[in-house]
Amino acid sequence: xxTPVLFFxxxxxxxLEPSAQRFHQADPTAAQINVLDLSVxxxxxxxxxxxxxxxxxxxxxxxxxxxxHSAAMLDLPQPRLEVWAAAIRAAVAAHEPADMLSAKxxxxxxxxxxxxxxxxxxxxxxxxxxxxxxxxxxxxxxDRGYRHDVAQTSPWLLQGAKTLSYAVNKxxxxxxxxxxxxxVIFVSSDGFVLEGPTSSVILLRDGRFSTPALDQGILxxxxxxxxxxxxxxxxxxxxxxxxxxxxxxxxxxxWLLSSTRCAAPVRELDGAPVPxxxxxxxxxxxxxxxxxx
Amino acid sequence: xxTPVLFFxxxxxxxLEPSAQRFHQADPTAAQINVLDLSVxxxxxxxxxxxxxxxxxxxxxxxxxxxxHSAAMLDLPQPRLEVWAAAIRAAVAAHEPADMLSAKxxxxxxxxxxxxxxxxxxxxxxxxxxxxxxxxxxxxxxDRGYRHDVAQTSPWLLQGAKTLSYAVNKxxxxxxxxxxxxxVIFVSSDGFVLEGPTSSVILLRDGRFSTPALDQGILxxxxxxxxxxxxxxxxxxxxxxxxxxxxxxxxxxxWLLSSTRCAAPVRELDGAPVPxxxxxxxxxxxxxxxxxx
Numbered sequence: 001x002x003t004p005v006l007f008f009x010x011x012x013x014x015x016l017e018p019s020a021q022r023f024h025q026a027d028p029t030a031a032q033i034n035v036l037d038l039s040v041x042x043x044x045x046x047x048x049x050x051x052x053x054x055x056x057x058x059x060x061x062x063x064x065x066x067x068x069h070s071a072a073m074l075d076l077p078q079p080r081l082e083v084w085a086a087a088i089r090a091a092v093a094a095h096e097p098a099d100m101l102s103a104k105x106x107x108x109x110x111x112x113x114x115x116x117x118x119x120x121x122x123x124x125x126x127x128x129x130x131x132x133x134x135x136x137x138x139x140x141x142x143d144r145g146y147r148h149d150v151a152q153t154s155p156w157l158l159q160g161a162k163t164l165s166y167a168v169n170k171x172x173x174x175x176x177x178x179x180x181x182x183x184v185i186f187v188s189s190d191g192f193v194l195e196g197p198t199s200s201v202i203l204l205r206d207g208r209f210s211t212p213a214l215d216q217g218i219l220x221x222x223x224x225x226x227x228x229x230x231x232x233x234x235x236x237x238x239x240x241x242x243x244x245x246x247x248x249x250x251x252x253x254x255w256l257l258s259s260t261r262c263a264a265p266v267r268e269l270d271g272a273p274v275p276x277x278x279x280x281x282x283x284x285x286x287x288x289x290x291x292x293x
Numbered sequence: 294x295x296t297p298v299l300f301f302x303x304x305x306x307x308x309l310e311p312s313a314q315r316f317h318q319a320d321p322t323a324a325q326i327n328v329l330d331l332s333v334x335x336x337x338x339x340x341x342x343x344x345x346x347x348x349x350x351x352x353x354x355x356x357x358x359x360x361x362h363s364a365a366m367l368d369l370p371q372p373r374l375e376v377w378a379a380a381i382r383a384a385v386a387a388h389e390p391a392d393m394l395s396a397k398x399x400x401x402x403x404x405x406x407x408x409x410x411x412x413x414x415x416x417x418x419x420x421x422x423x424x425x426x427x428x429x430x431x432x433x434x435x436d437r438g439y440r441h442d443v444a445q446t447s448p449w450l451l452q453g454a455k456t457l458s459y460a461v462n463k464x465x466x467x468x469x470x471x472x473x474x475x476x477v478i479f480v481s482s483d484g485f486v487l488e489g490p491t492s493s494v495i496l497l498r499d500g501r502f503s504t505p506a507l508d509q510g511i512l513x514x515x516x517x518x519x520x521x522x523x524x525x526x527x528x529x530x531x532x533x534x535x536x537x538x539x540x541x542x543x544x545x546x547x548w549l550l551s552s553t554r555c556a557a558p559v560r561e562l563d564g565a566p567v568p569x570x571x572x573x574x575x576x577x578x579x580x581x582x583x584x585x586x
Contacts, residue, residue, distance in 0.1 A: 031323075040333055145440070157438045
């Protein structure tokens with residue numbers, strides 16, 4: 001495994017003291033974060049993870065847009081996106097070349113009491129996902145506990161923001177493992193398909209590709225959006241809509257989409273087999289892996 | 294403000310490599326945490342905050358018990374409670390004397406990929422709470438989004454564990470501030486009183502003191518438990534039960550309880566005045582502040 005690269009972003013958000021430098025490199029093996037940083041003590045911050053294919057950062061604008069949206073939802077200062085983009089590009093350039101890298105960027109509320117956010121970019125070579133794209137994944141549905149409309153009724157629950165408070169997103173993967181599965185599709189308490197803990201859902205049924213409408217407290221998937229563009233260009237019909245959980249039974253194809261894994265076909269859902277739409281799946285992944293921005 | 298004290302716990306959990314030392318002091322002003330620590334990136338860990346009155350740690354056993362319970366809920370290794378207790382006592386002893394201190398202790402899942410938790414104790418002098426105990430606080434009720442029985446139906450949502458994923462607990466305080474209030478009482482999506490973001494609720498109505506039954510996905514309040522012991526000893530009737538949100542209207546007294554604030558009377562709920570049961574409130578706080586363990 002190659003050596004990861006860490007860049008701290010200095011001039012990171014609006015309304016803060018100007019910084020002499022925009023960003024700087026740091027040692028990822030050294031301790032860098034204070035025990036009072038609110039990311040540590042409260043999971044109070046936001047993040048994004050972009051895929052980097054052959055040195056090209058995928059969907060960077062979409063990730064930056066979502067980062068700014070998450071900041072607004074958490075009442076954080078607005079990130080200076082042009083500085084973040086430059087820091088991300090510099091960190092990727094400082095990493096030794098690889099087929100696929102991940103560029104994770106984080107902004108925390110900073111050390112408690114200071115009101116000054118802390119931010120960094122971490123570029124690393126993650127796991128290979130060829131096997132999942134080829135052979136599919138086993139998934140269970142789990143109740144997310146919230147109604148589908150909770151983002152409208154109760155915005156303080158931060159559904160739709162990509163925060164650092166991801167203990168539940170990790171706990172559901174352990175629950176999936178206990179059930180002999182590898183991943184999860186969240187279902188709302190009133191029975192609608194939402195998203196995975198780190199992915200978006202696309203369903204193929206009756207010749208149409210559907211993904212859950214974005215007003216249901218879920219993240220706008222950057223890879224899902226690119227996949228819809230690709231599928232439309234290939235002549236398929238795509239739609240954002242409410243999807244009932246029982247529609248997943250009898251799917252003609254089902255995928256979890258995320259930045260570096262791309263489109264992982266579901267081969268088993270709650271213990272029952274799901275067909276892998278092989279030709280469609282391979283064509284979709286070939287196109288996703290060939291994106292150059 | 295006095296200088297905080299930081300102790301890392303080395304021999305911190307069952308099933309790990311034995312450590313030559315049990316704990317050691319560190320510099321809280323220096324960076325101590327790696328950017329890959331799962332507390333930073335995922336809010337993946339647990340914590341407790343005990344009050345320390347005149348050098349005596351309040352309800353330490355109850356905090357340690359809850360810490361172990363949270364660890365089990367997150368599938369973390371079981372903390373070695375005797376080591377944690379010794380580290381907490383040592384950190385408190387290393388702090389300069391003060392009327393009231395807070396001892397916060399944290400165990401994270403550690404640096405991603407290592408499987409080795411990281412833990413520490415942080416002792417500090419927090420804010421004064423005399424004004425809140427004397428004059429009361431303004432509170433709003435906010436929907437927690439979950440049904441009251443979610444801990445039974447969906448344990449992977451970690452309700453009832455005290456985790457580091459507290460972004461929502463901070464967001465609701467900002468929502469309260471937008472509504473001109475200082476604190477929050479969470480209500481379940483099906484209309485039952487739950488808890489505050491960092492406190493327990495006690496309601497006085499019809500001569501009885503009630504707190505929400507603990508099987509509703511809430512934390513077992515250490516200060517609330519001591520308060521019930523005190524109230525019973527003073528001849529009052531106390532009960533754990535389901536409390537409907539509409540029962541808060543027309544309360545004869547209402548308190549939020551937490552370790553260092555003790556019993557903060559609510560003087561206003563959702564904009565309507567709530568009587569401060571002055572004699573009861575003062576007697577309760579006097580007793581809570583006089584606890585010697």
